[in-house]
Amino acid sequence: MIEHASYLTCRPSQLLNLGNFLLVLIPVPALLLLNDLIDRHLLVRFIPENMEDPMLWMLVFWGIVTGANLVYHMLRIQSIRYEITAEELQFHSGILSRKHEYIELYRVKDFQVQRPLIYRIFGLGNLLIYTSDKTTPVLKMAAIRNPRTIYKTLRDLVEQNRREKHVFEVD
16 A cells, blocks of 8 residues: 655644534523522522522533533544645544545645634634535535645645646536
8 A cells, every 4th residue: 555645734723613612601601690580580489499509500410511512522623634645635534433535636626715704813714625526526624724825735736636647627
């Protein structure tokens, strides 16, 4: 088996998990406020008096559920890796069950760089790669560092690969 040296390796940023981080932080003050409103304005208590502090138990439960969810999403993002070699683009993902996808560079048809405001603040962006590959017609490299640099490197390798393999695109 011939191993190709990797020209470029990149991973997505954990900024993709911003919504999950906010899901953990925002409801805590909301639950505390809700507890206060229930104690002040409802005459009938839905929670038995003999429980020490039901809101504490709700917060602990919320923390465990959302914490486990956050850890899962962080591991999922951490397990993603993109590798660009001389002949192919490789995409690796999965926590327990790994998935490896390979796209021959001569199959790449077009690129698109997206840089939303929040990503630009952190020097990140998305690189969409349109291909003629049957299993992966569009590959989105989300929240990667320096997407324009990666685009230029990948574009040069695609052109070089097409010349070497004598592949020409016909519209």
